[in-house]
Amino acid sequence: MKLEICPDIETVSQIAAERLATMIRAKPDLGIVVATGNTPMPVYAELVRMQARGEVDCRNLRVFQLDAYLGINDDDPRSLFGWMMRSFITPLGIAPENVVRFAALPPDPPAECLSYAAKVRAMGGYDVAVLGLGPNGHLGFNEPPSADDAPTRVVALTEQSVASNGHYWGGPDAVPRQSMTAGMDLLLSARAILLVVTGSRKQIILNQTLHGPVTPQVPASYLQTRPQALILADADAAGGKTA
Numbered sequence: 618m619k620l621e622i623c624p625d626i627e628t629v630s631q632i633a634a635e636r637l638a639t640m641i642r643a644k645p646d647l648g649i650v651v652a653t654g655n656t657p658m659p660v661y662a663e664l665v666r667m668q669a670r671g672e673v674d675c676r677n678l679r680v681f682q683l684d685a686y687l688g689i690n691d692d693d694p695r696s697l698f699g700w701m702m703r704s705f706i707t708p709l710g711i712a713p714e715n716v717v718r719f720a721a722l723p724p725d726p727p728a729e730c731l732s733y734a735a736k737v738r739a740m741g742g743y744d745v746a747v748l749g750l751g752p753n754g755h756l757g758f759n760e761p762p763s764a765d766d767a768p769t770r771v772v773a774l775t776e777q778s779v780a781s782n783g784h785y786w787g788g789p790d791a792v793p794r795q796s797m798t799a800g801m802d803l804l805l806s807a808r809a810i811l812l813v814v815t816g817s818r819k820q821i822i823l824n825q826t827l828h829g830p831v832t833p834q835v836p837a838s839y840l841q842t843r844p845q846a847l848i849l850a851d852a853d854a855a856g857g858k859t860a
C-alpha cells in the first residue's frame with residue numbers, strides 16, 4: 618500500500634483523475650469498478666473535463682457497479698446505479714452494454730450476487746477499483762466485520778453506515794437497511810486499487826486503515842497487505858499533514 622497526501626480535495630481529484638487517465642490511455646477498455654458516495658465525485662468530474670479537452674477517451678471502458686441498495690428501483694433517487702449513471706457512465710459517453718451491474722429488484726438477491734461475481738471473474742476481474750472509505754472502514758458495503766475473503770453478497774448496513782448515508786437522502790429513515798456489494802475478495806484482487814479519502818471526518822478511520830491492526834473490524838485495513846493499493850488523501854483526512 619502506498620499513501621500520497623495532497624493539500625486539498627482539488628489536488629487529490631486531479632492526481633486521481635490523471636492516474637486513471639494514464640491507465641486508460643494504456644488500455645482503453647480498462648475494467649473499472651466505481652464507487653458512488655461524495656468522495657469520488659470531483660474525480661469523475663475531472664475525468665469528464667479531461668475527456669472534453671481530448672486528453673483521454675473513456676468511451677470504451679468496461680464499468681462495474683460496486684454496490685446497490687436492496688429494494689430500490691432505478692428510478693428511485695436513492696438508486697446507486699442511477700448515481701453511477703449520472704456521475705460517470707453518461708457524462709463519459711460509455712455504452713450501457715459495457716456496464717456490469719446488480720439487477721435493481723432481483724427476485725433472488727443472493728443468486729444475483731453470485732451471478733455478478735461470476736460475470737466479473739469471466740471478464741478477468743477488475744483492472745482498477747476506485748473506492749471511498751466508509752466512516753466505519755467499509756469498502757463498498759463490506760461492513761465490519763468483513764475479512765479479505767468476504768464474497769459478493771447481501772449485507773445488512775450497520776447503524777453507522779445508515780447514519781452516514783442519511784446525509785445523501787435527507788436522513789437515516791430514508792436509507793435502505795440492506796445492500797448487495799462486490800466482495801472483499803474481488804476488490805482486493807483488483808490489479809490497481811485507488812482509495813480516495815478526503816475531509817476531517819475521515820481522520821480517525823484513515824489512521825486506523827493505515828496504521829491499525831489488519832482486521833475484519835476495519836475492512837479497509839486489508840489494503841495494508843496490497844502493494845497495488847494507492848491511498849490518496851487530502852490534508853484534512855491526513856490530520857493536517859501534507860506530503
Ligand code: F6R
Nearest residue numbers: 652653654655656749750751757
Ligand atoms: C459507495 C460506497 C461506499 C462509499 C463510502 C464513503 O458506492 O460503496 O463505500 O464509498 O461510504 O462515502 P463518502 O464518499 O460519501 O464519504
